[in-house]
Amino acid sequence: MSPGSDGLLAALLALDRLQARTLLRDVRARSAPLDVIERLVRPALEEIGRRWEAGDCALSQVYMSGRICEELVEELLSETRQDSEPADADPGPQAQAPRLAIAVLEDHHLLGKQIVRTVLRAAGHQVMDYGRQDVDGLVARVREDRIEILLVSTLMLPAALRVRLLTERLCALSPRPRVIVGGAPYRFDDGLWREVGADAVGLSAGEVLPILGRLLEAGS
């Protein structure tokens, strides 16, 4: 982590929105918005994820800090959109970005999905949010939108096990979308993600960023 993102990390863990904003603005004065995200926001969110997984910070901090980041990044990006002419607007990481979607599968718990979506957006990714879906509905949306990477969150064990059916059905699509799973049941059973045929598992929301990096590298 860079010294700047260390400071941001401390501000986020203390849920100090003003301090976080000041830090982002300071760096913004010297660099492009996407640099701010890459050098400050992303490392801080990944570190918060790592700490949560290790038991060194709490979900309330993960959630509240994600909200702060999403809001600040939105502020930052909307300024850029206003500043730049459409012709030379920086298309950002979206230029060669994969088509991403996130959903909760047959579960009534939306917080995990929300946190992952926040992390993705705060790191500058665009992601379609399908909300709560059953297997049929989800396969149809993925096919329609030609999704390349699907993120699935589940909290209850039966829902986590249903991912098996989902990945089987997605195999019929060409190219086959990659599936990243996450949620509490996977944190209590190391082998569950493989068992249900996923391509990767994220044990915290922050992990989604390096996983995406890995999948994209492998795919290119």
Place this chain on the structure above:
Amino acid sequence: MNGSTASHGDMTPMQRLLTSLGHQEPDRVPLFLLPVMQGARELGLSIADYFARPERVAEGQLRLRARYRHDCLYTFYYAALETEAWGGTVLYRDDGPPNAGVPVIRRPEDIDQLTAPRVEDSPALLRVLETTRLLAAEAGGEVPIVGVVMSPFSLPVIQMGFGPYLALMHEQPERFERLMRLNEEFCVAWGNAQVAAGANAICYFDPVSSSTIVPRERFLATGFEIARRTLARLQAPAAMHFASGRALKIVDLLPDTGAVAIGVSHHDDLGALKQVCRGRLSLLGNLNGISMRHWTPEQAEAEVKAAIAAAGRGGGFVLGDNHGEIPWQVPDEVLAAVSDAVERWGRYPLDWCRRD
């Protein structure tokens, strides 16, 4: 009673539990296996039909104890039962526990008008009380009956949704406080109604207090004080259960909540917890119910041995899963293997794990 045949010289489950909670070594490590939905399987019913009638749940618990020989009867139905009392709905499925439907508190402002329901007005709560009475009549004081409440601090996750609740906790201290006071009144009335119906102990589920969900400083300012106030008013001993959330970072504070035991996570180091708790607070746990789904009998035995070796000596330990309920998908053979392993390795004095 059904399944309570103890061989000569053995303690009753109640004696076994009380000895262990008194930080003495009983005849063997008490086992709180806590199968819940499995009662439906015993009776050949769907999960929804099973929980629809109190006598079915009582019968299910008795049969499960006859089968696995564990040391308690457990009147837990499902968490969302409490939000039913607050006017919410329950969503059943055939292969797992029911969940709460849409939140009863839709906007934070709803809290200003909210009143706590009365136990006697809720058919769902009355069913649990009837199950408790039926089990108490069977148990004759020999087998502890464990009732359940959601803590005032954890219930709002299903009363209003997790994200909105975290925002309330951080951003609207007055409304948060009002909700806590309402929930405390409800929790105390609900817990004590179960005690009056025959529950010998109350399991106070409070995973939001765990360090998985809130940091220690926030726990001290919120969940800790709430537990202290609430447990002091319950008319039976209580275990504070973190439902597999972590507790090592706050365990030094927990004896002051008034809890006699804590239910701890597989994500925590049981030996490290024991070091802090020895002689002060009993431990319940910490087998991983989710991974039990694919345990072999040998693995079940190894997991039981490891837990007993980490926390069994000196009493103050009850073996159980780390969540307070065994998942539907866990095979019966695994539960039988856990029970056999406790019988085999849980006999005091635990010479096999004594290191001098």
